[in-house]
Amino acid sequence: MASSPLSSVVSLDVCPPAGPYSPAIKAGGLVWVSGQLPIDSNGVVVTESICAMTAQSICNIKAILEAAGSELGKVTRVGVSFAIDSPSGERKRETWKRHRELTTMWYLSKKVFLSDMKYFAEMNAEYEK
Secondary structure (H helix, E strand, O other): OOOOOOEEEOOOOOOOOOOOOOOEEEEOOEEEEEEEOOEOOOOOEOOOOHHHHHHHHHHHHHHHHHHOOOOHHHEEEEEEEEEOOOOOHHHHHHHOOOOOOEEEEEEEOOOOOOEEEEEEEEOOHHHOO
């Protein structure tokens, strides 16, 4: 079985990563999105509330998925990290209540950011080539 090529995904609507990694990778009809912190396209960290932070992370993920030829409606898996003393997952779930993808949540031991989100999604057929 031949392996599918890996293709890096970049969105001009998202602040470039601070480290040597890709915002997302396309492979085998899937998009693997790197963890997205609540940082807007100008590099400003969103800090108003956990809901505002979640909304910004999802905005970043949406832009990256669209650049990859996918969309939030095709998300199949979500991983979320929370700071130990952040608000409960209930408020976070309220922000994404329309989606029913697989979800894993775990806690971060250091409070630098309150959360970090990772998404996996199917690609639209016309982008799979």
